[in-house]
Amino acid sequence: MLTYFFSRLPKPPKDTIRTVEGYCDCIVLRHFQAGSARAAASVSAVPLLNAGDGPGQHPTQALLDVYTIKRELGSLDGGVRVALVGDLANGRTARSLAYLLSSFPGVSFVFVAPPVVRMGDDIKRFLDERGVPWTESSDLASVASQVDVLYQTRIQKERFKDKPQDFEAAKGKFIVDGGIMGVLPRASIVMHPLPRVDEIVAAEVDQDPRAAYFRQAKNGLFVRMALLKLALLK
16 A cells, blocks of 8 residues: 655654554655655655655656656767756755756756746755756856756745745746747757746747657656555565
């Protein structure tokens, strides 16, 4: 039996985890607090998968994203140029993807984000320590013309409950539309972890074969099936 455990408590209480583990073979945990999955796993007697811990990490998304990149581009050998766009301060998917792609030789990053949601210094330090090149830019069109992967994320309104002025400053700044697709190289792809808001203009982008985000979402089914099988092997 499998339990999906989504908690709105301030942190997953140890007693709750120990109770739930008695009902299941695996826990899939999504929680709004960074570090929650690590804390829960430290007391769980059954496998625990991190399905997203607030603005921290989303490792299963990173796995399906890397699988998608390899499948779409054909290879991760020889270096892949990746633009991470949108809310990079709170976007756990972009953070996890930066971590995982740093394991592949020749990968480089460009971070494109409004000033209030720039990529965190912890990710930048992590990349620096591993010799992974990264730059920052505010010119999406210029960046799009030079990358293999344009990874767009939404500006998440729920992350700005205490700072609505920052949300207003961040939203709508970087949008993938027909103009961006016009400069994107023919062999490149656009990815998005979904759901989207207004950061991709559907009518102009969805029918383009370089729009990989729905294929990306489908790949998540296969990758997570594999993870569950591994977690449940006795």
